[in-house]
Amino acid sequence: MYKSTMPTGFPENFLWGGATAANQYEGAWQADGKGISTAEVVMKAEKRTEMNLGNITLADIEVAIADATDENYPKRRGVDFYHRFEEDLALMHELGIKAFRLSLAWTRIFPNGDETTPNEAGLAFYDKVFDKMAEYGIEPVVTLSHYESPIHLTVTRNGWLDRATIADFNRFTETVFKRYKGKVTYWLTFNEINTGTFGFHETGVVDAGLPFDEQLQLRYQALHHQFVASAIATKQLHEIDPDAQIGSMLARMQTYAATPNPADVQAAQLADELNLFFTDVQVRGEYPEYMNRYFATHGIKIDMAAEDEAILLANPVDFLSFSYYMTTVTSATDGEAETLGNMATGGRNPYLAASDWGWQIDPVGLRITLNELWDRYRVPLFIVENGLGAVDEIAADGQIHDQYRIDYLRQHIEQMREAIIDGVDLMGYTMWGIIDLVSFSTSEMSKRYGVVYVDQDDAGNGTLNRQKKDSFAWYQHVIATNGTAL
Numbered sequence: 001m002y003k004s005t006m007p008t009g010f011p012e013n014f015l016w017g018g019a020t021a022a023n024q025y026e027g028a029w030q031a032d033g034k035g036i037s038t039a040e041v042v043m044k045a046e047k048r049t050e051m052n053l054g055n056i057t058l059a060d061i062e063v064a065i066a067d068a069t070d071e072n073y074p075k076r077r078g079v080d081f082y083h084r085f086e087e088d089l090a091l092m093h094e095l096g097i098k099a100f101r102l103s104l105a106w107t108r109i110f111p112n113g114d115e116t117t118p119n120e121a122g123l124a125f126y127d128k129v130f131d132k133m134a135e136y137g138i139e140p141v142v143t144l145s146h147y148e149s150p151i152h153l154t155v156t157r158n159g160w161l162d163r164a165t166i167a168d169f170n171r172f173t174e175t176v177f178k179r180y181k182g183k184v185t186y187w188l189t190f191n192e193i194n195t196g197t198f199g200f201h202e203t204g205v206v207d208a209g210l211p212f213d214e215q216l217q218l219r220y221q222a223l224h225h226q227f228v229a230s231a232i233a234t235k236q237l238h239e240i241d242p243d244a245q246i247g248s249m250l251a252r253m254q255t256y257a258a259t260p261n262p263a264d265v266q267a268a269q270l271a272d273e274l275n276l277f278f279t280d281v282q283v284r285g286e287y288p289e290y291m292n293r294y295f296a297t298h299g300i301k302i303d304m305a306a307e308d309e310a311i312l313l314a315n316p317v318d319f320l321s322f323s324y325y326m327t328t329v330t331s332a333t334d335g336e337a338e339t340l341g342n343m344a345t346g347g348r349n350p351y352l353a354a355s356d357w358g359w360q361i362d363p364v365g366l367r368i369t370l371n372e373l374w375d376r377y378r379v380p381l382f383i384v385e386n387g388l389g390a391v392d393e394i395a396a397d398g399q400i401h402d403q404y405r406i407d408y409l410r411q412h413i414e415q416m417r418e419a420i421i422d423g424v425d426l427m428g429y430t431m432w433g434i435i436d437l438v439s440f441s442t443s444e445m446s447k448r449y450g451v452v453y454v455d456q457d458d459a460g461n462g463t464l465n466r467q468k469k470d471s472f473a474w475y476q477h478v479i480a481t482n483g484t485a486l
């Protein structure tokens with residue numbers, strides 16, 4: 001619907017906030033009956049070299065599960081939000097955030113995933129968290145699956161590759177939608193669902209050693225099952241709680257052409273389509289034609305049940321959420337693996353600086369991607385991850401002067417405001433890692449994102465005490481002035 005009035009800045013109800021994920025933040029990863037998830041297997045740092053996302057074997061998984069008794073292992077599982085949630089939510093209340101994004105660990109509620117009776121201790125934990133958030137007037141933004149599928153489903157049936165996992169997941173979603181009705185308004189289905197093409201962490205599918213096209217066949221089939229499960233969850237939520245909303249969640253990786261050469265522009269268009277394929281299915285409700293060509297090229301055939309296409313078309317999501325860290329570059333001479341590699345590292349753009357981990361920093365790219373997503377889908381958008389992973393040092397005065405993080409956040413928030421003035425319907429912004437937590441790609445603490453520092457090192461040593469960084473007061477003022485004082 002065309003809007004003739006031009007906004008001048010952030011809407012009054014803009015959801016300023018912060019984001020986390022159970023496997024990187026909660027700790028207590030086997031407490032009170034919780035099962036082991038895919039993320040907890042992947043996250044064991046010393047196994048990471050052998051267990052990068054595409055080369056995990058069942059033997060590696062057995063080793064990681066056996067190692068799980070390693071006393072360091074639990075500390076790598078986050079920063080103990082499980083026991084410190086009241087302290088952390090009080091800090092978020094002081095910060096003044098309107099929304100806090102967290103994920104439910106499926107394995108706290110159904111430890112193996114295939115049980116029919118939920119684990120009450122798991123349900124009760126999130127009840128306490130949501131009740132405390134309600135006291136503070138902080139809206140939960142809840143991710144149903146953040147790389148945290150039960151490892152039991154991988155070991156028994158190769159995870160999401162087996163269609164039976166749809167029913168298990170939708171038993172979990174129905175359980176939590178009913179349990180938390182009235183407490184949670186904003187739900188997200190699968191975190192960065194597009195990264196399922198990179199391997200194990202998203203779908204729990206073990207395909208180590210297979211030829212690339214065979215790996216893609218398994219991954220896209222597993223992702224199809226997630227699309228169906230996401231659509232069923234959307235239908236369930238609308239029936240259980242008509243006042244609640246559910247969104248897709250994409251790792252948005254805007255791809256630029258390396259040169260104005262039309263061959264490079266076409267290569268960038270394809271790379272972008274392989275990213276937007278996921279929101280095409282979840283927001284438009286159907287597979288796009290350009291994927292027929294891609295699937296044919298790779299010999300991929302998606303096995304759909306008769307009812308699948310109708311389920312997808314009838315149950316598109318209510319909003320589109322995404323993470324934004326970088327943009328990438330590709331050219332006609334890049335192979336697909338190299339393009340995927342560029343996505344993981346941010347490619348090579350001579351006009352952009354990079355973080356300590358090589359992720360290229362592109363604030364204007366956020367405005368570009370906001371306008372493109374709004375123009376393509378015309379549904380409300382929600383940035384549910386953005387931030388700077390950096391090494392934070394405690395200075396001689398005992399403080400953490402993270403001006404580099406303030407600069408990064410300011411530059412991206414400025415571009416969000418420009419996009420809103422361009423006419424984009426942007427619901428909110430939950431910066432990633434609002435309180436320091438474990439980095440997913442590195443399994444380490446040293447890649448810090450928060451406005452609150454947590455005393456824990458890469459080996460899991462430390463008091464876990466929390467300390468405000470300089471960026472805490474800065475972000476607090478941004479929120480208090482609704483983004484006018486940057």
Ligand code: BGP
Pocket residue numbers: 021024191192251323385389432438439440441442447
């Ligand atoms: C995204 C994940 C988050 C978080 C973030 C930062 O891909 O959705 O869970 O990990 O990346 O990346 P990292 O932790 O690897 O620095």
